[in-house]
Structures are given as structure tokens and as C-alpha cells.
Amino acid sequence: MQILGEALTFLLFAGLACGFAIAVALGRNIVRMAFYLVGSLGAVAGLYFLAGAIFLGVVQLLIYVGGTMVLLVFGLMLTSGGPQITLRISRTQWLTAAIGCGLLLGLLVWAALSVNQWTQPIASTQTGSAQLVPETSRLGLALVGVRAEQVAGEHSAGAAGLMGYLLAFEIVSIHLLAVLIGAAYLARPRRPLPPESEPS
Amino acid sequence: MVGLLGSLHVSHYLLVGAVLFVCGVFCMATKRNVIGVLLGIELVLNGANINLVAFGSPMLAAGADGFLGLDGQLMAIFVIVLAAAEAAIALAIALNYYNLHATADVDQADELKG
Numbered sequence: 001m002q003i004l005g006e007a008l009t010f011l012l013f014a015g016l017a018c019g020f021a022i023a024v025a026l027g028r029n030i031v032r033m034a035f036y037l038v039g040s041l042g043a044v045a046g047l048y049f050l051a052g053a054i055f056l057g058v059v060q061l062l063i064y065v066g067g068t069m070v071l072l073v074f075g076l077m078l079t080s081g082g083p084q085i086t087l088r089i090s091r092t093q094w095l096t097a098a099i100g101c102g103l104l105l106g107l108l109v110w111a112a113l114s115v116n117q118w119t120q121p122i123a124s125t126q127t128g129s130a131q132l133v134p135e136t137s138r139l140g141l142a143l144v145g146v147r148a149e150q151v152a153g154e155h156s157a158g159a160a161g162l163m164g165y166l167l168a169f170e171i172v173s174i175h176l177l178a179v180l181i182g183a184a185y186l187a188r189p190r191r192p193l194p195p196e197s198e199p200s
Numbered sequence: 201m202v203g204l205l206g207s208l209h210v211s212h213y214l215l216v217g218a219v220l221f222v223c224g225v226f227c228m229a230t231k232r233n234v235i236g237v238l239l240g241i242e243l244v245l246n247g248a249n250i251n252l253v254a255f256g257s258p259m260l261a262a263g264a265d266g267f268l269g270l271d272g273q274l275m276a277i278f279v280i281v282l283a284a285a286e287a288a289i290a291l292a293i294a295l296n297y298y299n300l301h302a303t304a305d306v307d308q309a310d311e312l313k314g
């Protein structure tokens with residue numbers, strides 16, 4: 001019963017994510033595409049919750065759905081007016097892209113189904129340890145350089161796989177600062193807009 | 201073959217990730233609006249993230265080949281942060297481009313053509 005509920009929840013979220021993603025890919029109106037993408041990203045957050053990655057699901061909802069999408073919608077409102085909402089490409093280009101993407105999808109599906117261990121449920125000896133553990137503090141500790149879930153094992157101090165992500169964390173922090181400054185520098189108005197583009 | 205109503209496997213998540221990835225690639229290839237291309241990039245990054253989460257989930261992949269443990273979620277967090285940074289800088293470029301050309305059509309950005 002629990003397995004059936006899990007499968008039904010997965011089918012719901014996976015169907016939403018894939019359906020909205022296909023709607024984004026095939027959509028013609030750029031504003032509607034942005035809102036389809038919100039649906040798809042929200043459904044992906046549901047998939048994260050289902051996989052036990054609770055913190056990541058929350059981050060997905062907060063940063064992606066709440067932050068990045070608002071940013072994209074603002075960019076949409078600032079750049080795309082009138083005829084640019086429904087720009088189209090030619091039929092042959094569309095067909096070429098469809099054929100290439102179909103081949104890519106076939107390759108990826110074949111790869112996903114080709115490894116035996118990925119199509120079997122995990123070994124029953126490990127289902128006992130597969131309980132939902134709150135991983136937020138472990139993630140935070142790993143970001144500052146301590147792998148709490150591996151210290152408890154048989155590893156000696158400084159062993160491979162025991163180091164956290166402190167350096168990557170620092171690099172990402174500096175990167176975000178540089179991106180903020182760069183975005184503010186790039187987006188500043190260089191010359192006044194032509195008068196016809198101003199709202200009357 | 202993956203049964204749809206059995207217990208969940210890594211392959212289920214990989215298939216969803218594959219569909220999102222391909223939809224994103226198709227979106228990037230066929231949209232002419234700058235923002236449309238950006239939407240495709242977000243879809244591609246999400247498809248990759250789903251794979252990372254699936255391989256890092258103790259409920260789906262424990263003991264299997266390529267089990268990532270907590271590393272999967274950590275990498276996914278870095279991907280999300282970098283995606284946010286990329287969206288911010290790409291939107292700044294798009295705004296700049298729109299200010300210079302008064303259009304959002306990527307096909308008209310061809311001044312650097314040799």
C-alpha cells in the first residue's frame with residue numbers, strides 16, 4: 001500500500017514535471033512558457049521531497065521558483081513587448097531540432113534503462129537504514145568542511161571522501177559577489193531609451 | 201523494464217531527468233527570444249539536478265553503482281546557486297542587448313560575424 005502510494009505520488013509529480021516541460025518546449029507565447037516552467041520546477045521540487053532530499057526541495061522552491069523565475073519574468077516584462085512575444089523559427093529548423101532531440105531522448109532513455117542495478121529496488125538489507133534522516137545539519141557541516149555522516153564510519157581522519165566542500169563553498173561565495181557586481185554593471189543604462197519605447 | 205506501479209528505482213528519476221533535459225535542449229534550439237533560450241537552460245539544469253538527487257538518495261540508490269550519498273545533494277545545491285548566478289548575468293546581458301537593439305531576437309545579434 002505504501003509502495004503504491006509512493007508510485008502514484010511519483011507518477012503525479014513526474015507527469016506534471018514532464019507535461020509542463022513539454023509545454024515549455026512547444027509553447028509559442030513566451031509569457032505562458034515562463035509560467036509553465038514555474039509548474040515544472042515546482043513539480044521537480046515534489047520529486048526531490050519524494051526522494052528524501054527535503055532541504056533540496058525547499059531550496060528548489062525558494063531559489064528557483066521564488067527567485068530565479070521572478071528574475072526571468074521581470075526580464076520578460078522589460079524586454080519582450082508586442083510582436084516579440086511570439087517569435088517563430090522556420091519549419092525546417094524546427095524539424096531538424098525535433099529529430100536531433102528525439103535521437104538524444106532515445107539515447108538517454110536507453111542509458112537510463114541499460115544498467116541493471118538502476119532498474120531494481122535497493123537491497124532489502126539496506127531498507128532499514130534508508131529511513132528519512134534530517135540532512136540539513138549534515139549538509140551545512142559538509143559545506144564548512146566536516147562530513148558528519150562519514151566521520152561515524154571506519155574512516156581515519158583525513159581519508160579520501162572525508163573532506164567537505166569548504167573551498168567550493170568559498171569559491172561560490174566570491175562567484176556570487178562577482179556576479180552581483182557584474183550584473184549591476186552590465187544592466188546599467190548606457191544611453192537614454194528612444195522616446196517611442198517609453199510608456200505614454 | 202521499469203514497472204510503473206512498483207517501488208521506485210533510480211531509472212524512474214533518470215527518465216524524468218531525460219525528458220526535462222531534452223525539452224530544455226529543444227527549447228534552446230527552437231526559441232528566438234532571449235528569455236526563451238534562458239527558460240530552456242533552466243530546464244536542462246533541472247534535468248541534470250534530478251539525476252544528482254536520484255543518485256544521492258538513500259531510498260533509491262543505496263548500494264547501487266554510482267551511489268553518491270550526501271555528495272549528490274551538495275552538488276545539486278551548487279548547481280542551483282550557479283543557475284541563479286547564470287540567470288542574473290544572462291538577464292543583465294539580455295537587458296543590455298535590448299537597450300542597444302530594441303529587440304529580443306537572438307538571430308539579429310550578428311555584429312561579430314566574420
